Amino acid sequence: MLVNDKSYQTVWMEGNSVMMINQNLLPFDFVIHECKTHWDTCMAITDMTVRGAGAIGAAAGFAMAQVYLEAQEAENPSLILEGRHDIEATRPTARNLFYAVEKVYEAGKLSAVNARTEAQRLALRDTEDTRNIGQFGNSLIKKGANILTHCNAGWLAFVDYGTALSPVYTAHHAGKQVFVYVGETRPRGQGARLTAWELHNEGVPHLIVPDNAVASLMAQKKIDLVIVGADRIAANGDTANKIGTLDRAILANHFGLPFYVAAPLSTFDAACTSGKQIPIEERSKDEVFFQNGIDSNGNQIKVRVSSPGSDAINPAFDITPAGLITGIITEKGIIGADKKSIAAVLKQN
Ligand code: MRU
Numbered sequence: 001m002l003v004n005d006k007s008y009q010t011v012w013m014e015g016n017s018v019m020m021i022n023q024n025l026l027p028f029d030f031v032i033h034e035c036k037t038h039w040d041t042c043m044a045i046t047d048m049t050v051r052g053a054g055a056i057g058a059a060a061g062f063a064m065a066q067v068y069l070e071a072q073e074a075e076n077p078s079l080i081l082e083g084r085h086d087i088e089a090t091r092p093t094a095r096n097l098f099y100a101v102e103k104v105y106e107a108g109k110l111s112a113v114n115a116r117t118e119a120q121r122l123a124l125r126d127t128e129d130t131r132n133i134g135q136f137g138n139s140l141i142k143k144g145a146n147i148l149t150h151c152n153a154g155w156l157a158f159v160d161y162g163t164a165l166s167p168v169y170t171a172h173h174a175g176k177q178v179f180v181y182v183g184e185t186r187p188r189g190q191g192a193r194l195t196a197w198e199l200h201n202e203g204v205p206h207l208i209v210p211d212n213a214v215a216s217l218m219a220q221k222k223i224d225l226v227i228v229g230a231d232r233i234a235a236n237g238d239t240a241n242k243i244g245t246l247d248r249a250i251l252a253n254h255f256g257l258p259f260y261v262a263a264p265l266s267t268f269d270a271a272c273t274s275g276k277q278i279p280i281e282e283r284s285k286d287e288v289f290f291q292n293g294i295d296s297n298g299n300q301i302k303v304r305v306s307s308p309g310s311d312a313i314n315p316a317f318d319i320t321p322a323g324l325i326t327g328i329i330t331e332k333g334i335i336g337a338d339k340k341s342i343a344a345v346l347k348q349n
Pocket of ligand 1: 151229241
């Protein structure tokens, strides 16, 4: 996608370094972050310099290639399994991370160069898949539709295009005059910070809405359709996505609105029979206690926004039961959120 008239992807490899847009500094500063070693890349995934299921999948694939290159350089094959472990310990929920590590690990058994080629192939595949998700998802969007999304499942969350926002971009470019309500997505504010920044850059009309305004908007019939992303989809269609997604699904069901999940097949996990098996990441309480922003001079600052005497919890994801999902928009088409449809589409992968 274009940033200041220049085409960017979220994450890529240059030589032995993994390069990424620093998402912790957005929307206030646009900075490219370089990870020279697999450990640097692991740190960037953990602290969410790179974030979003597809983007951390691509970064993890590149990190696995870095592991092979480092092991080759050190002439120490024992670094390979240690490195794989480092990557898999960064963030537990997004399936894409484990999918990419597995694929690149297998490819690297041939050579380090083969590992890098596979990581690059996976990143390219992510781009193609999300572009196709845009085409299929566009068929659900009527002219003048008002769409609610949550978190950031736009191009920043993948290598390019995104999942929930890819249909929005396709519809917008087709002249459908869509409007997007962007849930701010506390505590880290991926909606208010990242989705809003993406939509603004692309010229898509939108409003940032407080997370707790959604029921009221739906009651006023201001929303026609909900599209969200996914971090892991179980074999029965239960879906892990950013905390607060479940609230929106319940509300959509209550108000009779279509609720779609958009995700590539690399997000599906046939080994999880239901959402109960999906690991949910618990992040630092500091993300609840403090917010990052800019002061009146444009300097990035961190401020406490909660009472110092109180404790907090910070689960990063929730599980939306399959029964609340109208359909899943994949790169192969729109499918039902059920065991049979999922098994059939995964056979095509
Ligand atoms: O914690 P994050 O920002 O990495 O969250 C992952 C997500 O981007 C969202 O849950 C998103 O809706 C899933 S699609 C990338």
